[in-house]
Amino acid sequence: MSESPREPARTLELLPAVDVRDGQAVRLVHGESGSETAYGDPLQAALAWQSAGAEWLHLVDLDAAFGTGDNRARIAEVTRAMEIKVELSGGIRDDDTLAAALATGCRRVNLGTAALETPEWVAKVIAEHGDKIAVGLDVRGTTLRGRGWTRDGGDLYETLERLDAEGCARYVVTDINKDGTLKGPNLELLRNVCAATDRPVVASGGVSSLDDLRAIAGLVPEGVEGAIVGKALYAKAFTLEEALEAVSS
Numbered sequence: 001m002s003e004s005p006r007e008p009a010r011t012l013e014l015l016p017a018v019d020v021r022d023g024q025a026v027r028l029v030h031g032e033s034g035s036e037t038a039y040g041d042p043l044q045a046a047l048a049w050q051s052a053g054a055e056w057l058h059l060v061d062l063d064a065a066f067g068t069g070d071n072r073a074r075i076a077e078v079t080r081a082m083e084i085k086v087e088l089s090g091g092i093r094d095d096d097t098l099a100a101a102l103a104t105g106c107r108r109v110n111l112g113t114a115a116l117e118t119p120e121w122v123a124k125v126i127a128e129h130g131d132k133i134a135v136g137l138d139v140r141g142t143t144l145r146g147r148g149w150t151r152d153g154g155d156l157y158e159t160l161e162r163l164d165a166e167g168c169a170r171y172v173v174t175d176i177n178k179d180g181t182l183k184g185p186n187l188e189l190l191r192n193v194c195a196a197t198d199r200p201v202v203a204s205g206g207v208s209s210l211d212d213l214r215a216i217a218g219l220v221p222e223g224v225e226g227a228i229v230g231k232a233l234y235a236k237a238f239t240l241e242e243a244l245e246a247v248s249s
C-alpha cells in the first residue's frame with residue numbers, strides 16, 4: 001500500500017456520463033430539473049462510450065437525485081451490460097439504496113446528499129466499503145448543494161476536512177454553475193480542492209473542448225485523477241476517441 005492515498009501522477013482517466021431521467025439519457029443545464037435535452041436509450045449511449053474505448057462510465061439516476069422516482073432497474077441493466085468500470089451516482093442515501101447500487105456490480109458509488117445530511121451514516125459506509133465510496137462535492141462558489149443540487153448543504157472545505165478525517169477515498173468535484181453549459185471547467189476550484197486534500201479528485205462539469213481536457217490533465221500532478229464528460233460528447237464537440245488521444249500523453 002502506498003503511503004499517500006494518491007497514486008503517482010499518470011494519465012487522466014475519462015468518464016463519459018450517462019445521466020438518466022424518466023428512462024432516457026439526458027443532459028441538464030446547471031443540473032436543473034426541467035432543462036433536459038434527451039439523447040435516447042441510456043444503454044445505447046453507454047455501449048457507444050464503451051466501444052469508443054472508455055474505461056469508466058459515470059452513470060447518474062437523476063430521478064433518484066431529485067426525488068421524482070428512480071430508474072433503478074434501467075441503471076442496473078446498463079451497469080450489468082458494461083465490461084468497463086461504472087461509477088453510480090444519484091439518490092444513494094441509505095442502506096437500501098447503497099445495497100441496490102453495489103449489487104449492480106458497479107466499481108464505486110458517488111454519495112452526495114447523504115454526505116451533507118447523514119454524516120454518521122456516510123462515515124460508517126466509508127469504513128465498511130473503502131474505495132467503493134466516493135463523495136460528490138457539488139458546489140456553487142464554496143457552498144455545497146444536495147437533494148439534486150437544490151438545497152444548500154454547508155461549506156466545501158469544512159466538509160472536505162471532515163470526510164478526509166473519516167477516510168473518504170476520493171472526491172468528485174462539480175461546479176454547478178459550469179455543469180452542462182460547455183463553458184469550460186473551473187480549474188481554480190479543482191486546484192483549491194487538490195490543495196486542501198491528499199485524496200484523488202475527479203473533475204466534473206463544463207468540459208467543452210479537447211483543450212479543456214488537456215488543461216484538466218495538467219492538474220494530474222496536483223491530484224486530479226479523472227474528468228467526467230457529458231454535454232460535449234452528446235453535442236459532438238469532439239469524439240471520445242479524440243478525447244482519449246488528447247489526454248494519453
Ligand SMILES: O=C(O)c1ccccc1NCC(=O)[C@H](O)[C@H](O)COP(=O)(O)O
Nearest residue numbers: 017031065089090179180205206230231
Ligand atoms: O451526479 C448527480 O448526482 C447529479 C445530481 C443532480 C443533477 C446532476 C447530477 N449529475 C450530473 C453529472 O454528473 C454530469 O453528468 C456531469 O457533471 C457532466 O457535466 P457536463 O460535462 O458539463 O455535461
